[in-house]
Amino acid sequence: MKPLQLQNLLRKRIFEVVAERFGVQLEQIQAESPPNIKLGDLAFPVAFEIAKKIKQTSGEKRNPREIAENLKALILDGETSLNERIERIEVAGAGYLNVFYNRPAMLADLARDFDALQSLETEQKRRLTAEKICVEHTSVNPNKAAHVGHLRNAVLGDTFVRLLKSQGKNVEVQNYIDNTGVQVADVVVGFMHLEKMDLNAIIELDKRLAEEGKSFDYYCWDLYTRVGQAYQAEESLNEKRAEVLHAIEEGGNEIAELADYVATRNVRCILATMERLGIRYDLLARESEILHLKFWQRAFEEMKRRNVIRYETEGKNAGCWVMPLDAHEGTEEHDTDKILVRSNGTVTYTGKDIAYQMWKLGLLDLDFNYEIFHTYDDGKKVWVTTSKSVETDEETPHFGKNDIVYNVIDSRQSYPQEVVKRSIAAISPEKGERASIHLSYEMVALSPAAAEELGFVLSEEEKKRTFIEMSGRKGLGVKADDLINLLEEKALAEVEKRHADLTAEEKKRIAKTIAVGALRYFLLKYTRNTVVVFDFKEALSFDGESGVFCQYSAVRANSIFRKLEQNEVEKAVQIVREEQEKTAEILNREDDIWALLMLASKLEETIDNAVNLAEPAVLAKYCFNLARNFNLFYHNHRIISEQDAVKRAVLIVTADVARRSLIKALSLMGIEVPERM
RNA sequence: GCACCCGUAGCUCAGAUGGAUAGAGCGUUUGACUACGAAUCAAAAGGUCGGAGGUUCGAGUCCUCCCGGGUGCACCA
Numbered sequence: 001m002k003p004l005q006l007q008n009l010l011r012k013r014i015f016e017v018v019a020e021r022f023g024v025q026l027e028q029i030q031a032e033s034p035p036n037i038k039l040g041d042l043a044f045p046v047a048f049e050i051a052k053k054i055k056q057t058s059g060e061k062r063n064p065r066e067i068a069e070n071l072k073a074l075i076l077d078g079e080t081s082l083n084e085r086i087e088r089i090e091v092a093g094a095g096y097l098n099v100f101y102n103r104p105a106m107l108a109d110l111a112r113d114f115d116a117l118q119s120l121e122t123e124q125k126r127r128l129t130a131e132k133i134c135v136e137h138t139s140v141n142p143n144k145a146a147h148v149g150h151l152r153n154a155v156l157g158d159t160f161v162r163l164l165k166s167q168g169k170n171v172e173v174q175n176y177i178d179n180t181g182v183q184v185a186d187v188v189v190g191f192m193h194l195e196k197m198d199l200n201a202i203i204e205l206d207k208r209l210a211e212e213g214k215s216f217d218y219y220c221w222d223l224y225t226r227v228g229q230a231y232q233a234e235e236s237l238n239e240k241r242a243e244v245l246h247a248i249e250e251g252g253n254e255i256a257e258l259a260d261y262v263a264t265r266n267v268r269c270i271l272a273t274m275e276r277l278g279i280r281y282d283l284l285a286r287e288s289e290i291l292h293l294k295f296w297q298r299a300f301e302e303m304k305r306r307n308v309i310r311y312e313t314e315g316k317n318a319g320c321w322v323m324p325l326d327a328h329e330g331t332e333e334h335d336t337d338k339i340l341v342r343s344n345g346t347v348t349y350t351g352k353d354i355a356y357q358m359w360k361l362g363l364l365d366l367d368f369n370y371e372i373f374h375t376y377d378d379g380k381k382v383w384v385t386t387s388k389s390v391e392t393d394e395e396t397p398h399f400g401k402n403d404i405v406y407n408v409i410d411s412r413q414s415y416p417q418e419v420v421k422r423s424i425a426a427i428s429p430e431k432g433e434r435a436s437i438h439l440s441y442e443m444v445a446l447s448p449a450a451a452e453e454l455g456f457v458l459s460e461e462e463k464k465r466t467f468i469e470m471s472g473r474k475g476l477g478v479k480a481d482d483l484i485n486l487l488e489e490k491a492l493a494e495v496e497k498r499h500a501d502l503t504a505e506e507k508k509r510i511a512k513t514i515a516v517g518a519l520r521y522f523l524l525k526y527t528r529n530t531v532v533v534f535d536f537k538e539a540l541s542f543d544g545e546s547g548v549f550c551q552y553s554a555v556r557a558n559s560i561f562r563k564l565e566q567n568e569v570e571k572a573v574q575i576v577r578e579e580q581e582k583t584a585e586i587l588n589r590e591d592d593i594w595a596l597l598m599l600a601s602k603l604e605e606t607i608d609n610a611v612n613l614a615e616p617a618v619l620a621k622y623c624f625n626l627a628r629n630f631n632l633f634y635h636n637h638r639i640i641s642e643q644d645a646v647k648r649a650v651l652i653v654t655a656d657v658a659r660r661s662l663i664k665a666l667s668l669m670g671i672e673v674p675e676r677m
Numbered sequence: 678g679c680a681c682c683c684g685u686a687g688c689u690c691a692g693a694u695g696g697a698u699a700g701a702g703c704g705u706u707u708g709a710c711u712a713c714g715a716a717u718c719a720a721a722a723g724g725u726c727g728g729a730g731g732u733u734c735g736a737g738u739c740c741u742c743c744c745g746g747g748u749g750c751a752c753c754a
Contacts, residue, residue, distance in 0.1 A: 028694085035697055039700045045696055048734070064734075093697050094734075141754090181754055245754095320752060328733075342752040357748095407698080414681065415749055442682080442748085466746075494716070514716090517747095526690070529682060536705090538689070542716055544702040545690090552716050560713045613693060621691065631717065640713050655713095677716075 002142045003101070003601045006085055007031055007042060010075070010099065013082065014046055014376040015073045016315035018386040022067070024053045037595045040090065040098030047071065047095040064095030071097060081194050085109075087576050104580045110601055111573040111653045132170045134360050134399065135439075137408035138274065138281070139176040141183040142266040144224050145217035146273050146479035148523075148534055149410070149444040149470055154442055154522040155670070157280040159410040159616040163607055172402060175382075176356070177619050179263035183472070185245040187220050189257045192261045193240055206265065217269035218479070220262070225475030235594055251292055257479040260288070271374060271382070273480050277516055278670045281382050283399050289368050290356055296347050299355035300340075300368050308426040309340060323354075323423050338419050350606040351414050354423045361435055363428050370396045404435055405615070411440040411529065439614050441528040445469050451476065467533045476676030477532060487515035490540055492545035499676055510674045514548055517671040521547025524669055545624050547671055553627035553634075554666065554673040557659035562641055569656055575649035582646040596633045597654050599626055600661040607668070616669070623665040630658050 001010075011029040014248045034043045047068035067131050068091040075097075076083055087100040136155020157173075158583055166172045178184070191197045196203065206216055231237050247255035267284065272325050274280070290296065300321075303309045309321050321341035340351035358364040372394060373384035383397065388631060409417060417438040425433040445467035448458055456476055470477035490510035499507065522539050526532050542548040561569070576583050587594050603622070608620040639655060642648040663673055 030694075030696090032696075039697080048696075051734075061734095096697070135715085178754075183754075250740050317752080336750090339752055344752075346752085348752070352754095411682070412748060418681095440682095498714085498716085530690070531683085533689085536688085541703080546702085546716090548716060549702095552714085556714060556717085563713065609693070615693085617691085618693085621701090628701090632719095634713075638713065676714090 001085060002604070003041075003500070003598070004104070004605050006082075008103070009082065010044075011041070013075055013079060013098075014044060014071070017071060018050060021070065021074060021464065022050055022054070024050050024055075026050075034096075034098055034138075037591050037598070039092055039096075041101045041598060044097040044099070044607070045095075046097060051095075065091060068097050070096040083153065104576070104583040106601075107583060107587060107597060107650070107653060108573075108577045108580075110597060110657050111576060116389070126516065129168075129170070131403045132172065133164055134172045134402035134405045135164070135401075136174045136285075136360075136405065136407065137161075137176075138270070138279070139178070139409070140270050141178055141181065141472070142263040142270065143183040143187040145215070145472060146270050147470060148480060148483060148539075149278070149477065150480065150522045151406055151480050151483075151519070152441060153410065154279050155273055155277065155520050157406075158277075158440070158537075159405065159520075159524060159619070159669050160408070161610075161616065162441065163611050163616065163619065166668055167611060172399065173280070173282045174360070174399075174549055175281045175284050175494030177267055177274050177284050178264070179260065180248045180251075180266075180287045180291060182245055183224075184226045184240070184259055184263050184569040185241055185248055187224050187262055188244050188248070188255065189237065189240050190223040190230075191238065191262065192204070192244070192255075192548055194226060195223070196231060199254070199261060202258065202261060215269055215481070216265045217273075220266060220471075221475060221479065224472060228473040228475075231572055245266055245452050249291060251288065262441065268374070273484075275376065276481075276484055276512075277520060278672075280291045280380060282377060282397065283295075283370075284382060284384040285356065285368070287352065289387055289451055290352055290359075292387045293366060293368060295355045295364060296352055296357060296364055298364055298608075299358050300347075300351075302358070302364070303340075303354075303423075303427060306427055308423070310337075323419065323426070325422055326421065327352065327473070331625055338423075350419055353416065353420050354427075357405065357420050357436060358398055358408075359425055360402050360429065361424065361428070361431055363424070367400065370399065379660040404437065406437045406439045408439045408441070410443050412443065414438065414440055426475055437614065438526045439528075442531040443469065444534055446478070446490075447533050450478070450536055451532050453536060454478065467531065483521065483539065484515055487540060488512055491515050491518070491542070494542065495677065502676070509675055513672050513674045514542070514551065514677060517551045517666075518542060520549070520670050521550065521620060524616050525624075527617045528615060547666075547669075548677075550623050550627040550662065550666055551671065551673055554659060555572040555629050555675075555677050556634060556664050557630060557655060557662065558673065558675075560655060562660070563640060564652070567653060572649035572652035572656075575646060576653050579646045583650055586647055586650050592636055593650065593654050594632060596629045596658050599629050600654075600658040602664055603661045606665075619668060620666060623662065626658065626662050626665065628661060630655075 011031065014029050015026060018026055026046070029044065029046055032043050033632050047064040050061045050067050051064045054060055072091055075089060076086060085102050085105055087102045090098045090100070092098050122234070135157055138150065138154045140146050161171050161173055191202055209216055209219055244255055247253050248259045250256065309323050312318050312320050312322055317337065317339060320339045320343050321338040322339050325336050325338060338350060339348055340354070341347055353366065359366065368385035369387065369389045370383045371386050371390045371392060372381050374382045381394070383399070396397050407417060417440070420440065421433050421436040423437050424431060445465060448463050448465060451458060451468050454476070468476070488511050491514035492507060495507045495510050519539070526544060606619060606622040610616055633654070636650050639648065639651045642651055666673060
């Protein structure tokens with residue numbers, strides 16, 4: 001029995017006893033970890049709750065300690081399955097009910113559970129329900145290279161996907177490609193009017209860049225910055241932008257073709273960047289298809305049919321179709337209404353977003369056509385939406401029709417996301433607001449020092465700021481590939497120092513794994529609503545609370561097991577089960593071993609917690625904590641040289657449980673453990 | 678002006694559902710490699726949890742007000 005199951009069993013039992021004995025119905029039974037392992041493994045502050053209830057109903061004042069004392073005896077009475085797993089229950093503090101597990105029994109259970117780790121996968125498949133969850137993340141404008149801000153989005157989204165999948169959920173990963181927006185138009189203006197290039201010239205440029213080892217998205221990054229400057233210098237260029245944007249949206253012309261080439265090239269670059277971090281997608285949903293396949297028109301009809309939008313005939317929004325959002329307060333009557341169709345008949349961004357969200361949730365009676373965009377090394381395919389129907393040998397997966405959609409978008413878009421959510425709820429009350437979840441996070445900004453390191457000249461006012469927002473238009477930002485390159489170089493130097501004997505290829509592979517670990521952990525350790533003020537020193541750190549720290553801990557754990565004999569773990573499990581008395585004596589004496597075991601057993605509830613809060617940082621903190629605890633254990637005990645057979649077995653089983661949890665936790669963050677480092 | 682987020686150690690951050698002595702990392706000081714790997718470990722110093730009220734057995738956490746910082750609030754995307 002796992003600790004989580006035991007905990008739930010206890011909850012149920014306490015609920016029954018409390019109802020029987022005190023006539024009190026508790027809504028929920030809270031359980032928490034005592035501050036110190038000497039105080040027990042699980043604490044129930046339930047007596048306080050009961051005292052409160054009694055006072056509320058009868059006015060009678062009862063002492064929580066006394067209530068706890070009463071409960072203590074009753075909980076285990078006649079409960080054989082609980083008695084086997086629980087050593088004792090104590091009343092502590094002002095009335096806590098502290099539960100002490102039977103340590104050897106739990107160790108044997110944990111060893112068994114990890115024995116059956118393989119069956120976990122089959123169990124997960126069993127838990128695969130019909131419920132389908134969509135996670136949309138990355139969604140970088142395809143007009144330039146990705147920067148660290150985009151990485152935060154992608155790493156958060158990808159880790160969340162891994163968490164959901166580990167719970168056996170059916171997940172679809174989408175990456176929205178805004179290939180017909182102003183940002184792409186800007187770069188197209190740059191190519192056409194600053195560079196005087198046509199499509200062929202761009203293709204030539206692309207080839208030349210490849211030969212020089214330069215990347216297309218970096219070129220676009222610089223060009224985009226130049227366009228931004230040119231707009232300010234030349235008024236006339238703004239008209240060109242409007243022309244270009246219109247042509248791109250329209251489609252079927254030379255400008256649109258050029259734009260498609262540029263956008264698609266950038267998408268390939270961005271996908272390659274993300275692949276370096278182990279981030280992949282199922283579907284690239286493009287805005288061009290949302291336009292050309294008339295998703296908006298269908299959504300518009302549907303909203304009119306369901307009477308959820310309104311045509312304004314007077315007031316400042318006259319001539320527009322608006323989504324009334326009455327729950328918002330506003331002094332003027334229609335102040336908070338959101339315009340979806342402008343008076344000139346064109347649709348706003350929010351309108352398109354609602355149509356896309358409707359499709360994701362299966363509320364639109366239309367579908368895209370699909371073709372394969374890219375095949376990863378291991379054969380996994382990314383699909384992309386297209387307008388034309390394509391014949392493929394491959395069976396197209398069923399995209400869309402999700403039950404729940406998580407949109408990973410930074411917090412600056414909270415308001416439009418709120419509009420989308422509420423609009424969906426208006427269109428489909430059955431789906432309601434719970435179907436659309438904005439997984440929001442704060443931006444990654446630059447410290448003034450970091451901006452200067454990147455070669456930017458700051459004004460006196462900017463130097464005083466706590467952070468400076470990154471800006472694609474200004475070219476101000478840390479490019480993702482640059483950062484990964486820096487990390488790989490630094491890691492390689494460290495590997496070189498320690499393992500000069502390895503082949504160049506091995507060293508490089510290890511350096512890559514370390515770089516990914518450092519970067520992904522760095523982006524995950526902050527909670528979502530913390531602004532990450534990017535600092536090179538912190539991002540490049542391999543010490544302290546870092547991915548490297550966790551990896552190192554796992555590497556050392558693995559190296560113990562590499563040195564053990566073939567069947568040593570199995571034998572240790574056997575010994576631990578047979579020698580319960582001696583095992584008990586060891587575990588009861590050595591709290592640090594027991595503490596590590598308890599922590600390692602909490603991965604599953606940590607995952608549940610992280611998913612419920614949609615907060616991957618919960619997992620990162622857990623992982624670091626587990627690594628720290630393992631290091632302590634590693635420092636305190638010699639495993640291989642331990643002479644006492646039972647002690648040795650206990651140490652082996654504990655180390656094994658801990659390292660498996662650690663490796664699993666790391667893999668959920670997309671972090672691998674190298675053989676050596 | 679309105680809405681949302683933040684304010685915790687010198688710095689960067691954890692503290693979900695109110696619970697026992699508010700925790701990490703970095704930095705500082707001191708100590709530990711003849712060891713299953715020192716990318717590590719041990720120890721010390723460091724706090725009126727922005728301020729003031731309130732709710733209650735109990736508040737960093739909930740409520741009100743104030744101060745300070747951030748982000749949104751387009752017929753832009």
